[in-house]
Amino acid sequence: xxxxxxxxxxxxxxxxxxxxxxxxxxxxxxxxxxxxxxxxxxxxxxxxxxxxxxxxxxxxxxxxxxxxxxxxxxxxxxxxxxxxxxxxxxxxxxxxxxxxxxxxxxxxxxxxxxxxxxxxxxxxxxxxxxxxxxxxxxxxxxxxxxxxxxxxxxxxxxxxxxxxxxxxxxxxxxxxxxxxxxxxxxxxxxxxxxxxxxxxxxxxxxxxxxxxx
Numbered sequence: 766x767x768x769x770x771x772x773x774x775x776x777x778x779x780x781x782x783x784x785x786x787x788x789x790x791x792x793x794x795x796x797x798x799x800x801x802x803x804x805x806x807x808x809x810x811x812x813x814x815x816x817x818x819x820x821x822x823x824x825x826x827x828x829x830x831x832x833x834x835x836x837x838x839x840x841x842x843x844x845x846x847x848x849x850x851x852x853x854x855x856x857x858x859x860x861x862x863x864x865x866x867x868x869x870x871x872x873x874x875x876x877x878x879x880x881x882x883x884x885x886x887x888x889x890x891x892x893x894x895x896x897x898x899x900x901x902x903x904x905x906x907x908x909x910x911x912x913x914x915x916x917x918x919x920x921x922x923x924x925x926x927x928x929x930x931x932x933x934x935x936x937x938x939x940x941x942x943x944x945x946x947x948x949x950x951x952x953x954x955x956x957x958x959x960x961x962x963x964x965x966x967x968x969x970x971x972x973x974x975x976x977x978x
Contacts, residue, residue, distance in 0.1 A: 766861065766862060766863050766866065766948060767860065767861055767862040767863075768859055768860070768861050768867075768947070768948045768949050768952070769816065769817075769859065769860050769952070770817055770857065770858075770859060770860070770927070770930065770952055771816075771817065771818075771858045771859060771860035771908050771915075772810075772817060772818045772819060772820050772857075772858050773819055773820070773854065773856070773857045773858070773927060773930060773965055774819075774820045774821075774822055774837060774854070774855050774856040774857065774858070775787070775819065775820065775821050775822070775852045775853065775854055775855065775965070775977060776821075776822055776823065776837055776839060776844065776848050776852065776853055776854075776855035777821055777822070777823045777848055777852045778823065778845070778848045778849050779823050779824075779826070780807055780808070780809060780821065780822075780823040780825075783809075783821050783823055783852050784809055784821060786851050786852050787809075787821055787852060790852070790967075790975050790977070791925055791967055791969050791975060792969050792970065792971065793811060793923050793924070793925055793969075793970070795809035795810065795811045795819075795821055796809060796810065796811065796920070796921075797809055798810040798820070799883060800825055800828070801825075802828070803831060803833075803881075804831055804833075804835050804836055805824065805825050805828035805829060805830060805831045805835065806822055806823065806824055806825050806828075806835060806836070806839065807822070807823065807825040807828075808820050808821060808822045808823075809821040810916070810920065811920065811923045811925065812917045812920035812921065812922055812923055813917075813923065813925050813926055813927045814917075814926060814927070815915075815917065815918075816860070816915050816917055817917060817927065818916065818917045818920060819925065819927065819967075821852065822837060822839070822855070823839075823848075824839055833894070833896070834894075834895055834896030834897075835896050836856070836892060836893075836896050836906075837855040837856045837896070837902075838855060838896055838897045838902050839855070839896070840896060841896075841897070852977065853977060853978065854962070854963035854964060854965050854977055854978065855902075855963070856902075856905065856906060856963070857905045857906075857930055857953075857963065858890075858905055858906040858907070858908050859905045859906070859907050859908070859949055859952070860908055860909070860910065860915075861907050861908070861909055862909065863909075864878060864889055864891070864907055864908075864909035865878075867907050867947050867948075868891065868907070870946055870947055870948075871943070871946060871947050872942065872943055872946050873899035873900060873904060873943055874893075874899055875891040875893070875898070875899070875904065875906075875907060876891050876892050876893035876894055876898060877891070877892060877894065878890070878891055878892075879891075879892045886910075886911070886916070887910075887911040888908055888909060888910045888911055889908070889909045889911075890906055890907070890908045890909075891906050891907045891908075892906065899943075900934060900936075900939065900940060900943065900961060901934065901960070901961025902961055903932050903933070903934055903940065903961045903962065903963060904943065905949070907947075923970070924969070924970030925967055925968070925969060925970065926967065926968040927965060927966075927967060928966040928967065928968050928974065929953075929954060929965070929966040930952065930953040930954070930963065930964075930965060931953065931954045931955075931956055931963065931964040931965070931966070931978075932944075932953045932954070932955050932956070932963060933955075933956045933957070933958035933960075933961065933962045933963070933964065934955070934956075934957070934958060934961045934962075935957065935958065935959060935960065935961070937955045937956065937957045940955050941955050962978065963978070964976055964977065964978035965977045965978075
């Protein structure tokens with residue numbers, strides 16, 4: 766069964782200032798991505814390695830308020846307050862070729878599976894109804910693409926490398942049990958922390974590293 770990191774997501778208070786902050790952090794301009802009509806968000810995306818990319822996401826001020834909580838907890842006052850200070854990790858997404866199997870094996874609720882599409886590309890994705898998800902929001906989304914090529918194939922190489930995903934939680938054993946149950950334990954490090962959260966270690970093209978948390 767295929768289980769790989771598909772992309773990691775960094776939230777921003779707004780897309781323009783977030784892109785400028787990311788340029789200072791990693792030394793790269795992130796190209797524009799697209800809009801998510803159902804969530805009233807928009808993004809920028811940047812390839813990290815083959816089959817993997819980094820997403821910068823923000824609420825789309827030109828879109829109407831969605832009829833549901835936005836994903837990645839973007840509606841939460843605490844998250845908005847954090848993102849007002851600068852970009853921060855808000856989620857990660859695992860690519861699988863057995864989404865229904867992952868949902869069945871998961872010891873926590875991953876949320877409904879939504880069918881989505883853009884242009885000629887379609888996919889299925891787990892999306893928590895509350896916009897946050899289990900274990901305080903550190904549980905990844907799971908995506909199953911409807912065939913190749915992966916979106917990263919159409920992105921220019923950036924030289925940026927995602928070296929590690931770190932999951933922080935007051936109950937690291939519960940997180941480790943979840944990761945093992947769905948077959949993704951090797952994809953993230955787990956650390957005990959006072960509150961749930963994520964950290965990404967990024968290696969810039971010049972070899973220096975940045976930790977986003």
